[in-house]
Amino acid sequence: xxxxxxxxxxxxxxxxxxxxxxxxxxxxxxxxxxxxxxxxxxxxxxxxxxxxxxxxxxxxxxxxxxxxxxxxxxxxxxxxxxxxxxxxxxxxxxxxxxxxxxxxxxxxxxx
Amino acid sequence: xxxxxxxxxxxxxxxxxxxxxxxxxxxxxxxxxxxxxxxxxxxxxxxxxxxxxxxxxxxxxxxxxxxxxxxxxxxxxxxxxxxxxxxxxxxxxxxxxxxxxxxxxxxxxxxxxxx
Numbered sequence: 001x002x003x004x005x006x007x008x009x010x011x012x013x014x015x016x017x018x019x020x021x022x023x024x025x026x027x028x029x030x031x032x033x034x035x036x037x038x039x040x041x042x043x044x045x046x047x048x049x050x051x052x053x054x055x056x057x058x059x060x061x062x063x064x065x066x067x068x069x070x071x072x073x074x075x076x077x078x079x080x081x082x083x084x085x086x087x088x089x090x091x092x093x094x095x096x097x098x099x100x101x102x103x104x105x106x107x108x109x110x111x
Numbered sequence: 112x113x114x115x116x117x118x119x120x121x122x123x124x125x126x127x128x129x130x131x132x133x134x135x136x137x138x139x140x141x142x143x144x145x146x147x148x149x150x151x152x153x154x155x156x157x158x159x160x161x162x163x164x165x166x167x168x169x170x171x172x173x174x175x176x177x178x179x180x181x182x183x184x185x186x187x188x189x190x191x192x193x194x195x196x197x198x199x200x201x202x203x204x205x206x207x208x209x210x211x212x213x214x215x216x217x218x219x220x221x222x223x224x225x226x
Contacts (some may be wrong), residue, residue, distance in 0.1 A: 034214065043201055043217045044154070086155065097142055097205060097212045098167050101154035 003027055004091050006102035014110050021105050023089030026089040028072065030100075032092040034063055035074045037085045038104065045089055048074060079109045113138065115204050115218035123140075123224045129190040130219045136204030140149050143185040144215060145177060157200075160185050161207075180182040192225045199223075 006023050013019045016097055021035075032051055038045035048063040050056045051074065056063045064077040072091075086106045089101040116135040124130050136143050145157040156169040160179035178188040183204075189196055199222050203215035 032212075038216075041201075043220045044216050048217060049214050082224075090154075092212070096167060097158040097161070097207075097215075098144055098159055098169070099154075099203075099215060100156070101146075103153045 002111045003100045004102040007097040010106040012108045019079045021074040023072045025091045029094045029095040030091045033072045036088040081109045084109050117218035121222045130189045134185045134202030140204035140206045140207045144203045145187050146201045198224045
């Protein structure tokens with residue numbers, strides 16, 4: 001059983017729309033949650049971290065965490081073509097420093 | 112502040128050879144983790160070093176090894192290379208505050224091709 005699951009997509013949204021990316025995890029001791037963006041041929045870039053239940057907003061990005069449902073999501077408002085990338089959900093367990101990654105969701109924003 | 116630096120960026124090796132990759136973390140970061148990224152398996156954790164000690168290890172064969180130096184720079188070594196070792200190898204650094212580990216920041220990666 002995979003520890004972190006994401007819909008691989010591809011997900012296509014028109015420019016200006018809201019993109020919604022979802023992630024579920026299986027291990028209840030998971031404590032820290034991250035969203036990374038990876039452009040083709042590049043390395044992952046951290047865009048959001050969230051540690052407690054609820055919403056966390058940073059500019060056009062909102063991360064949502066529901067530990068009871070073991071669910072993390074990322075909303076991208078006013079999507080831009082430059083947001084086209086693969087978005088990786090990552091989870092860290094309590095006391096550990098290694099990340100478990102989902103397979104990523106490829107997002108395409110259509111101008 | 113300089114980011115995580117990995118060298119070399121690209122490598123081509125022959126099956127059976129060995130390879131050493133290098134990672135210099137962000138200044139002040141003492142934890143270095145290594146990951147392998149392939150199209151089939153995605154991003155998988157190899158191992159983590161903190162203060163020159165391996166703290167954690169992923170599910171990879173013993174051909175994969177690493178070490179960390181007193182200046183926090185880290186190297187990973189892959190011996191007896193196989194075609195399946197072709198991948199993007201990523202290094203990430205972080206530090207430990209009183210409240211726990213911080214976010215991990217990745218280097219640009221080393222693209223290894225085994226022929």
